[in-house]
Amino acid sequence: MILKTVENMQTVDTVLDLIGNTPLLKVKHLDTGKCELFLKLECQNPGGSIKDRIALSMIAAAEKEGKIKKGGTLVEATAGNTGLGLALVAAQKGYKLILVIPDKMSQEKISHLRALGAQIINTRSDVEKGHPEYYQDMAERIAKETPNAYFINQFANPANPAAHEESTAPEIWEQMEHRVDAVVCGVGSGGTLTGFGRFFSRVSPGTEMVLADPAGSVLADYVKTGKLGKAGSWYVEGIGEDFIPSVADMALVKKAYTITDAESFTAVRELLKKEGVLAGSSTGTLLAAALKYCRESKTAKRVVTVVGDSGNKYLSKMFNDYWMADQGFIKRTEFGDLRDLVGRPCSAGSVVSVKPGDALVTAFLRMRMYEYSQLPVMEDGRVVGLLDESDILLAVHKDVSNYRKPVKEHMTHNLVTVQPSTSLEEITTILNKDLVGLLNCDGKFYGLITRVDLLNHLRRSLA
Numbered sequence: 514m515i516l517k518t519v520e521n522m523q524t525v526d527t528v529l530d531l532i533g534n535t536p537l538l539k540v541k542h543l544d545t546g547k548c549e550l551f552l553k554l555e556c557q558n559p560g561g562s563i564k565d566r567i568a569l570s571m572i573a574a575a576e577k578e579g580k581i582k583k584g585g586t587l588v589e590a591t592a593g594n595t596g597l598g599l600a601l602v603a604a605q606k607g608y609k610l611i612l613v614i615p616d617k618m619s620q621e622k623i624s625h626l627r628a629l630g631a632q633i634i635n636t637r638s639d640v641e642k643g644h645p646e647y648y649q650d651m652a653e654r655i656a657k658e659t660p661n662a663y664f665i666n667q668f669a670n671p672a673n674p675a676a677h678e679e680s681t682a683p684e685i686w687e688q689m690e691h692r693v694d695a696v697v698c699g700v701g702s703g704g705t706l707t708g709f710g711r712f713f714s715r716v717s718p719g720t721e722m723v724l725a726d727p728a729g730s731v732l733a734d735y736v737k738t739g740k741l742g743k744a745g746s747w748y749v750e751g752i753g754e755d756f757i758p759s760v761a762d763m764a765l766v767k768k769a770y771t772i773t774d775a776e777s778f779t780a781v782r783e784l785l786k787k788e789g790v791l792a793g794s795s796t797g798t799l800l801a802a803a804l805k806y807c808r809e810s811k812t813a814k815r816v817v818t819v820v821g822d823s824g825n826k827y828l829s830k831m832f833n834d835y836w837m838a839d840q841g842f843i844k845r846t847e848f849g850d851l852r853d854l855v856g857r858p859c860s861a862g863s864v865v866s867v868k869p870g871d872a873l874v875t876a877f878l879r880m881r882m883y884e885y886s887q888l889p890v891m892e893d894g895r896v897v898g899l900l901d902e903s904d905i906l907l908a909v910h911k912d913v914s915n916y917r918k919p920v921k922e923h924m925t926h927n928l929v930t931v932q933p934s935t936s937l938e939e940i941t942t943i944l945n946k947d948l949v950g951l952l953n954c955d956g957k958f959y960g961l962i963t964r965v966d967l968l969n970h971l972r973r974s975l976a
């Protein structure tokens with residue numbers, strides 16, 4: 514196939530004109546049972562997510578109601594994507610923007626926000642509504658204390674669901690040629706659910722609204738039982754809540770699925786492999802729920818779900834096998850001995866090391882790249898030393914030109930060799946002496962065991 518002939522290609526005046534009118538892609542290679550499944554590619558908005566739409570509509574509504582004055586400051590509590598949308602629109606319209614962000618958000622999103630000119634205030638992600646450091650309460654307080662500031666508050670702002678009722682849902686309706694049996698969506702603020710639900714209950718009352726909710730969120734159980742349980746935690750970003758936001762009209766939901774992080778990540782990785790769509794973590798939750806819904810259906814239905822944001826912000830997370838294994842989402846072969854602690858075994862060719870002749874600066878940059886505090890120094894498949902941050906610091910603090918010196922002049926030879934059968938107590942004693950365990954297996958180097966490896970191992974056994 515070659516590229517389609519260019520039709521109706523136009524220039525646009527501002528990047529804001531590129532918000533909305535996103536494509537709808539039919540799923541071809543995943544098992545959708547009797548159903549057809551379509552993906553609304555909201556990742557194609559210029560800010561990279563579905564939230565560009567509400568940023569535009571909430572700012573436009575505030576301007577219309579006289580709530581924002583020229584050069585004013587917008588304040589919002591956001592898990593990231595709404596911030597990106599707001600930062601994009603605020604910059605184009607000349608407003609300042611302060612964002613309060615819980616500390617579990619990805620660094621990529623935060624860097625993107627800062628690059629767009631937003632001021633970021635980090636807060637805790639482990640406190641609930643009512644706590645002074647809860648991100649929404651903090652944003653409201655900052656808006657009150659800042660002159661000429663307006664609290665956007667997507668969780669209670671009617672222009673949020675209105676954006677979806679007036680743009681996203683009608684687009685889907687047209688793209689689906691007025692035949693939609695079910696829409697699967699997640700709830701962060703509830704804007705998508707409420708906007709979609711209102712639109713479809715008006716034009717197509719038979720269309721079912723289906724909730725996809727991360728395990729740990731209280732929303733799916735609320736739909737199923739009418740009761741609000743206690744929230745847990747989850748890795749998926751942008752959806753799931755520990756309360757019912759006031760714009761979320763949960764009565765619109767007909768069916769709800771609880772999806773674990775592991776299911777979400779597996780689904781979104783599969784989506785990239787099979788359909789070529791690089792989507793964010795919430796898409797995994799929505800897709801996993803949509804596929805369950807489709808496969809359970811006894812009749813042929815036309816189902817739509819949303820690719821809320823792009824996966825390029827999560828390349829170091831769920832698209833990284835090591836991250837997946839470190840978090841316990843990909844199961845490694847279990848040996849029941851110390852080998853289970855080694856994330857990157859030498860035998861798999863994945864151990865990160867330096868050579869004795871490498872410069873200290875090379876070693877340092879490699880440590881930074883992989884976020885390690887020490888590296889084994891290897892020659893001909895054997896470990897000949899160990900280099901850690903303090904070795905480098907000792908070498909360079911009086912003379913930075915020593916960064917060019919070879920690793921072999923500054924590495925440690927004091928290596929503690931352990932065997933797979935070494936007990937956890939023994940390795941803990943070694944690590945507590947500020948040493949690192951060098952694990953040998955069948956006479957060959959298997960991998961290093963550091964404090965982080967032991968901590969990760971213990972954390973995995975929590976689950």
Ligand SMILES: Cc1ncc(COP(=O)(O)O)c(C=O)c1O
Pocket residue numbers: 562563594698699700701702703704705706750751752793795796799819820821822
């Ligand atoms: C990345 C992302 N964020 C947020 C949401 C839901 O947003 P809200 O409930 O705030 O409209 C979705 C829904 O699909 C999403 O994919």
